[in-house]
Amino acid sequence: AQSVTQLGSHVSVSEGALVLLRCNYSSSVPPYLFWYVQYPNQGLQLLLKYTSAATLVKGINGFEAEFKKSETSFHLTKPSAHMSDAAEYFCAVSDPSNQFYFGTGTSLTVIP
């Protein structure tokens, strides 16, 4: 079975600073990879996904993520944090058997 590890359950950044949320997966076969954002009392919204095309994936709200096979990583970045980025972020992976796995989530706080 796959596992998805999100390092850092809580991340705080200053407004305007770089956002870096880490995600590592376990798989010998490149899977599909996803980042979702969840605002309080809301469902999950897809930010971006990697499906074996370009390794640098651009998503909504200025986020992007880079698939690095050698590091089995799919870290999420944004050059400049906005207050509206404060939310819970989930990394997820689907494997060749079509099972879908979520990471445990990272709560992002943006400090004015």
Add this chain to the structure above:
Amino acid sequence: DAMVIQNPRYQVTQFGKPVTLSCSQTLNHNVMYWYQQKSSQAPKLLFHYYDKDFNNEADTPDNFQSRRPNTSFCFLDIRSPGLGDAAMYLCATSREQGWGYTFGSGTRLTVV
């Protein structure tokens, strides 16, 4: 816009009183999922339907049941809610298993 709609957004039920949560989709996706999400945790898959085929996760309590009368609708029935069942319940759809999900806004269930 094509979407996934969950009703109600907030549901309060009494301990032991059956409750039904509903989900509808206009995406015509084959797969519909129900997830349970407790505070500060990742969503946990309860079951899913691939078309009319029902798939129960091994650790989903018998207290939880689901119905999918047609492609567009899926229901989650909790036969005898306990205090531990208070959570956010998320419905999601995907065209095929393992593809990216589209989530509804969730139903926050409170058990009193």
